Amino acid sequence: MRQHLTISKKGQVTLPAELRKKMGLEAGGTVIAEEKNGELILRPAAVVEIDLYTDEQIDGWDEEDRLDAQTRDMILNKLSEKA
Template sequence: MGAPQIFGNLTQIKHVHSPSNRCSLIQVQVRAEVAMRENIIVSSRGQITLPAGMRKKLGIKPGGVVIVEDRDGEVVLRPAAVIEVDIYGDAEIDRWQSEDRLSASERKRILDKLGSR
């Protein structure tokens, strides 16, 4: 594993007078984070293997979904939040529509007010 890098986020800057009032001090508080860094190789098919430690730390399991972004020339990978979607059949959708208590004119008025049709 590569050497960890320290990144800091500035959380507070405070101006403090010394007890003797002969000088001013600036107090800076930084929240430090340790980032894992490794070199990985891109295969001829464009595939990469994330190191086991990173997968474990980020909770990425086999078959898990990862989002890849290009941020100003840097490749950023992050685990995706996957939400399971239920698939409903035509009969259930028809039942929901039949139970809809809004009249067509009320529905149109609300959709117009929301700006969508």
């Protein structure tokens, strides 16, 4: 699909509704603009929600996941048998 877009004085372009719908773009959405071999490429950006954890939370998980000596030795023995 090729369309001609006009750039405003502020450097803005309006993407046609048909193209926005096809690409799943909504108001407030994010796109990535990059130049590649003299061409301007626009593509939808994947926005990933992240959680931030405190050092105390991470330390707690590490403690919960810590193996006792007997379990650790058993796992290491099984791994060495396969090598």
